[in-house]
Amino acid sequence: MANPVSASFEFAFDENDQVFTLSGSMRPKETSEIGACLESLRACAMRATGMFYVNVRRLLQSNNIAFNGMASVLMEVCRERPDVDITITMSSVVGWTPRKFNALRRKIPSINVVEYDKDFYPGQAFVEDSSFVSVLRRQTTMTWRHEKHILPRHGIGEGMKIADICCGIGDFAILLFKEFNPTYVVALDHAKASLEYARRMAKEFDVTGVEYVYGDAAEMLLPNGEFDFVTCRHSLQVFDHPERILSELLRICKPGGRVYVSNEKNSHCLGEPRSESIQWTYNEVAKLWKHFNMDIEIGPKSRRLLLDAGFVDIRMESFMVTNLDGDPEEFAEVVRTWRHMFADSMARERGDDEAFIEKFKKGFDDHIFAALHPKGYAGWPIWVASGRKPL
Amino acid sequence: MTDTRNHSAPADGYKLLLEFDLDTKVLDDQWDYCDYMSSFVANMVSHNRADPFMFSNLLSATLNELFETVYRTRKEAGQFRFQILRNGPIDRIAMLVPCSADEQQFYIKTMDDICAGDASETYLDLLFSDKGVDRRVGLFELAISYNAELSADAVEDHAIRLTVDLALEPETD
Secondary structure, eight states: OOOOOOSSEEEEEETTTTEEEEEEEEOOSSGGGGHHHHHHHHHHHHTOOSEEEEEEEEEEEEOHHHHHHHHHHHHHHHHHOTTSEEEEEEOTTSTHHHHHHHHHHHHOTTSEEEETHHHHOTTHHHHTOGGGHHHHHHHHHHHHHHHHHHGGGGTOOTTOEEEEESOTTSHHHHHHHHHHOOSEEEEEESOHHHHHHHHHHHHHTTOOSEEEEEOOTTSOOSOTTOEEEEEEESOGGGOSOHHHHHHHHHHHEEEEEEEEEEEEOGGGOEEESSHHHHHHHHHHHHHHHHHTTOOTTOGGGHHHHHHHHTOEEEEEEEEEEETTSSOHHHHHHHHHHHIIIIIIIIIHHHTOOHHHHHHHHHHHHHHHHHHHSTTOEEEEEEEEEEEEOOO | OBOOSOSOOOOTTOEEEEEEEEEHHHHTTOTHHHHHHHHHHHHHHHTTSSSHHHHHHHHHHHHHHHHHHHHHHOOSOSEEEEEEEEETTEEEEEEEEEOOHHHHHHHHHHHHHHTSTTHHHHHHHHHTOTTOOOTTHHHHHHHHTSOOEEEEEEETTTEEEEEEEEOOSOOOO
8 A cells, every 4th residue: 555644744824714734744752843833823823813724634643742732722822812713624534633633622612623525525415325326337337338448548558556536436446457457546535335335346346456545535645646547537527626636636646647537518418309308408407516516517628627737748539428339228227317316306405496397307308218219319428538747 | 673473372363464573772762763663554554454544544643652652651671572463343452562660550550540430531631731741641542532442461570561452444334
């Protein structure tokens, strides 16, 4: 396993947002060794107005000396500046932090302690629903028929160290492992139910070369420059800050390695017959996702996003998953699940009325009709893009 | 670090994962070794846990507290022995620490305090003490925050045997 441990720590203060950030590993022998950090924390907190945030999301380790020092400063601030509201933002990914900082909250109830990553992903509740697992598996089966031929054009090869970020239920990682014989695959996701499923599947198929890791794609604990090939599929569209994910993908990729992303443009889903109804519904899907700060139209924007993130040598192509690829019922089943997720769950969450929801569902039903029609055609377009990390 | 093969045999059901001996003289003024050893051991034995990164992070945190306790408590020269063993969800850390009779009493007394009814309150008092960190806090933390089972047994008058059983991963079906 790659070593994620940093032997040193850093601290910084963002005056604009009043966020004091600690990162790395703090294990001093004496409190005086971190005196400059604690003094800075005290000074920043004492001159804060209103909210003051302490960000420990990437503080991988802290011994009790460092923790006691931090806690002493914060207790002092609470005593002397009761008007300042202190919030500690931690990540559930860094296992030690909830244990320690929840103890601090017990000691000083006025300090807020929050798990930041729970609030970061606006559409997380929808896509982390464990009932969504079966459709995810089917979608991977449908896209893999295309991607196993596409991936080599984007630089994947045998013997690589691969990271599959936002791996979902982990089936793509297993397919990569079987097809491309990597030395090592780490597959990371933020949905615990999906990861549990992924581990069960790996065990069932006797795949031992994939490590499934719980993590926040926007702030991963994976080391810098570690992986030859990094994949992130159908996920930038779920985040309201895709540039943060791309920045992390760039960071963990080796110089000269490549990052591969795939995304959709849902309004380009199509079908015949009943194309107009289908078109209307998928245009509405795009608006619905936008309401939840997600961009299901991101596919064709991948090139710009990769360039803006600092990648070079961008390669991009698209493919269409259709009802003719395999069993049409497979395609229909995926659309049924979209119908349920988008119409019954997300549209209701947005507060749409029943008339809208019925019309909205009709487009999905017509897409299913097209898929199963003996002379019909139904399609779901995907854009893939990859960029090379500069040397 | 030296690889030794003549340690006590693993207890029933426990499989030895890693062991080493260390001359305590090596630790003199080498505080960073606590961090190095805990990070190294945690990484070496975490790869086949369900979530290796989460497990490694937690194991490193617990090991570091133990190593720091040993560092602050040891005064006697001699061979420090370390073993990590596994039995299903339980990881067992076994340490043989050369120490004086007084130091033996520190460990034994701390274990008694951990078993007392107000151990949780004592842990919070130690953790947030305004007098700096009390060297007992690491052992309390393992028991209170990590629900570890700890024991300390004197070995004649020159060493203490520390055993810590940890279940760091949530139970799954």
